[in-house]
Amino acid sequence: MSIKVVIDRCVSCGVCVKECPVAAIAMNEENLPEINLDKCTLCGICIDKCPTGAIVRTHQAQKAQEDYDQYRGIMVVAEREDGEIARVTYELLGKATRLSTHLKQPVTAVHLGPATDQEVRELIASGADRVIIVENEELNIPLVGVRARALHDLVVDELPEIILAGSTSQGRPLLSKLAVKFQTGLTADCTGLDVEMPDRHLLQTRPAWGGSIMATILTAHNRPQMATVRPRVMRRLKPDYNRKGEVIRIKTRPENVEDPVKFIELIKESTSKVRLDNADIIVSGGRGIKSPDNFTLIEKLANLLNGAVGSSRPPVDDGWIDHAHQVGQTGRTVAPKLYVAVGISGAIQHLVGMQSSECIVAINKDQEAPILKVADYAIIGDLFKVVPEMIKALEKRQQ
Amino acid sequence: MKIVVCVKQVPDISQAKVDPETYTIIRTGVDAVVNPFDLYAVEAALQIKDNLPQTKVTAISMGPPQAEAALKEVISMGVDDAILLSSKHFAGSDTLATSYVLSKAINQIKDVDLIITGRQAIDGDTAQVGPGIAAHLNLPLVTDVNGIVEIKPDELKIKAMTEEGYLYYFLPLPALISIGKGIGEPRMPSLRNKSRARKAIIPVWTPEEIDAEYQKIGLKGSPTQVVKIFTPEVGGEVLFIEGEPPQQAERMVEILGQRHII
Structure with missing residues (x-):
């Protein structure tokens, strides 16, 4: 598979140059687009956008599988x-x-x-x-x-x-x-x-x-x-x-x-009952929860929701919680039904790990926090007041 | 011990911003960095070198000529030397072709005891290249290693992370491992290594040097092809739950109940 410009059809409009997401197309001295195949990812956006159909895929003969x-x-x-x-x-x-x-x-x-x-x-x-x-x-x-x-x-x-x-x-x-x-x-x-x-x-x-x-x-x-x-x-x-x-x-x-590798044992992770990967609900804590002890607050909320405990990167880096709980780029990518972000400002590395969640609730004191860009609901306030009230409201509902 | 660490240069997502209108990530004008998981891979290699000082650590990277910067960065952390795999024939390689190229380079380096990769690259997020190299070279494989517990010249005791917990293994060498964050923070460059990195001359290998078949590399060697790229639909505006904490909490619980989320 490759891609090329059919010069006869090109009208030098420059749309392909503008639309290419990886900047692989540039106009040459004759004002015709040239595709840099080292950069091109064959995404096909230029093919779709070209108004004259001048960019086409070329199918090179690939080893045909006879069977x-x-x-x-x-x-x-x-x-x-x-x-x-x-x-x-x-x-x-x-x-x-x-x-x-x-x-x-x-x-x-x-x-x-x-x-x-x-x-x-x-x-x-x-x-x-x-x-x-x-x-x-x-x-x-x-x-x-x-x-x-x-x-x-x-x-x-x-x-x-x-x-x-x-x-x-x-x-x-x-x-x-x-x-x-x-x-x-x-x-x-x-x-x-x-x-x-x-x-x-x-x-x-x-x-x-x-x-x-x-x-x-x-x-x-x-x-x-x-x-x-x-x-x-x-x-x-x-x-x-x-x-x-x-x-x-x-x-x-x-x-x-028979295998040269010898399996010794599995040590189960015991800090939370439900694991991130298959949890319908995840409650995550960030730097805003201030101390490792306060993860008990996150755990209590997660347990009431029958959910798993997650974390942004700073609490993991500070040793407040095991790295198995980290959501984000260097942790796990999750997409639960409900993601509750408590005291998480929303660095982009965290957002890429959870923004596909169906419903996102952010509890944060900062109305400008980036997490609100991906959140469906925002509770602006002191998490140490809001979370206990959430726990109370859930307990009341479950009675 | 002879270790090869595979590194990839990726766009630095921490510099990217979210487009306020489309909520997509704006990628233009973003610098290139070493894939974060590959820094953990380098750290793992250097932990072994700390224990077995005779160890030689070579970093390899497949990428454009600019990827030399990534290799210099890992030399500044303490890697001994590096090789850049760069050629227009490599461009467009998918995970099958990439793992083939890297495995051919490792064959060329010869007598490698341990190959270390990051768990995954943060741009592609496939976690397929490490296992692919192991398959090409017929080597034992353990993925998502988060701790090296014991180090011997011919065997490692390692700790791997899974959804269920931590798995412990004795891994005879030669072998391939991919590394997760639990290995520990990547070390800072020392002054001495920085100067070594500045002076380092990094050889560039093309398909010729690694004896790669042209049918198996680049677009020709890549069975997968991207046929469409599109932006997913994004949710609408954020709804602020107003009031004092008790009212906010009750309202929130009520909404979640109405939406049958809880």
């Missing part, structure tokens, strides 16, 4: 969290089911490691037409190499056209390894998926720059098409326990489960 048509069906890679199948797996099945109505191909859930009959029923009820369980006990151990080898063999057998996994600490490295082995495209952290018929392309939409722009990406010439999907974005189907599905229990080759 392109052999790849059929959607594979969803299940993952576990806290001893059960993670919610993101059901969300992926919901999305895969909708994609399969266009592709007319089955949805296969792959569970790496033993699974109970009840769990298999749940996967089928949530949209899986087939469930493949790779029963080796060793797949329960958090080793990406073991999981990648087991999944690799399955993909060779199954040849799915699409593979989806959660954009999680398990899913991202797993599919990254697989994409290299199959020399195919992988798009991280998608928030939108669709298919383009008749080419059967998976249109993968993802946020860039902390959600300030969105990009739609596709893998045109390689299969399988692979994407990781942000948890909590896709809707899971209402389980239908009358759905029928095929259940396949297999074992992967013994050499696949």
Whole structure:
């Protein structure tokens, strides 16, 4: 793929120069636009904006995969969290089911490691037409190499056209390894998926720059098409326990489960009951809460809302709270239903980590704080008065 | 020990401002900096060097000629030397092509015991290049490492962060790790290293030097293509909840209840 200017059609209007988001286009001495391919990201904005259609994509011959048509069906890679199948797996099945109505191909859930009959029923009820369980006990151990080898063999057998996994600490490295082995495209952290018929392309939409722009990406010439999907974005189907599905229990080759890396132990993070990544509600504290002890106030509010405790960067840097709680550029990117920012002014590094939240409430003493730019509701006042009143009001409501 | 740290030059988002009308981030006029997670990666490498003084740390970066500045910055922190991977043939590489280029460069450096990357780059946010390099080189991989607990010349004990908590591993070398913030604050440049960075001559490697296949790099080697970029819809104005704290709190709880959020 490349891009070029068709000189015959160009009227030297300069629109492309102005519209290019990466300043890759400049007028040359003949007053014709020249595209600097070192800078160009092939975003296509100039193609859309050019009034005379003078900018076009050029398709260079890419190694055609002769067996392109052999790849059929959607594979969803299940993952576990806290001893059960993670919610993101059901969300992926919901999305895969909708994609399969266009592709007319089955949805296969792959569970790496033993699974109970009840769990298999749940996967089928949530949209899986087939469930493949790779029963080796060793797949329960958090080793990406073991999981990648087991999944690799399955993909060779199954040849799915699409593979989806959660954009999680398990899913991202797993599919990254697989994409290299199959020399195919992988798009991280998608928030939108669709298919383009008749080419059967998976249109993968993802946020860039902390959600300030969105990009739609596709893998045109390689299969399988692979994407990781942000948890909590896709809707899971209402389980239908009358759905029928095929259940396949297999074992992967013994050499696949041998790994040079030795897993020692998992130390659970115990400071909050609900974790950031799958919380519907997050209450975060910032520098405005003044001391580490005051995080108890944040925790109390979070617990009442059945939410997780978050933090902006300064409390983490000052050692008031573990870095696992940090929301923002060097912490976690979150998009809960409700985000309550307490005493957080809203540095841009924080905003990019939470601005996609559905509803944002800012409690702040400063009416000019940047957090208000992304907030839906603002309570201007002393957080040490407002938060206790919030707690009181919630307790009253829950009675 | 021989360590390679991969660094990327990215736009400095802390300088960016939010457009008051569209609420999008204004990117023009923003300087380039070292990707923050890559500074943690450099810090991790230097922590190992502190323990095993025989360690040599080489930084590599794929990018335009200006990315030399990023490499000089990490030399000023204490990295021994650096190589810039720069060529118009590399331009437009997606994560598959980028991880291929970096893995070919690492092969060229030879006998590398440990490769360290940042958890992710803050502009692309994919976290795919580190694991991709490990896959190209068939190396053991642990992502989001937030602490190096024990250091031996042929093995590390490390602590990795996941959604569930912290995972501990014994990692035999050679291997690849990606680094998160928990590793500790990146160290400040020393005067001596600053002067070393100023004088450093950073070799530039092109596809020729790393023996890369042209079909596997740049746009040609990138299976993914961006077909559309657009600005997401943003919410409207902020609603100020007026009154004294008790009324504000009650009103807020009432609204959240009406919207079925709580």
